[in-house]
Amino acid sequence: MRRFAAxxxxxxxxxxxxxxxxxxEVKGAGVRAEHPDxxxxxxxxxxxxxxxxxxxxxxxxxxxxxxLAAEHGVAGILAKVRATxx
Numbered sequence: 293m294r295r296f297a298a299x300x301x302x303x304x305x306x307x308x309x310x311x312x313x314x315x316x317e318v319k320g321a322g323v324r325a326e327h328p329d330x331x332x333x334x335x336x337x338x339x340x341x342x343x344x345x346x347x348x349x350x351x352x353x354x355x356x357x358x359x360l361a362a363e364h365g366v367a368g369i370l371a372k373v374r375a376t377x378x
Contacts, residue, residue, distance in 0.1 A: 316343070 296304065316339055323338045324330070330338075364371075
């Protein structure tokens with residue numbers, strides 16, 4: 293953490309971009325393993341879709357999660373997460 297804190301904003305941005313690139317490459321390898329017959333464009337689209345869904349779930353606030361739990365129960369929330377993850 294000290295090394296990161298000592299970096300300039302540009303250096304931190306470069307690290308963040310490299311981490312994002314690596315995460316997408318790893319996710320892409322997983323999608324490719326699950327769907328070896330897919331084209332590169334299909335794999336890329338699925339990776340984009342999964343990252344978009346993850347970003348949507350990260351932005352949920354506590355009140356929204358409470359509402360979902362009340363409406364659908366914990367099992368319903370888990371089902372929703374699983375459905376949007378694939």
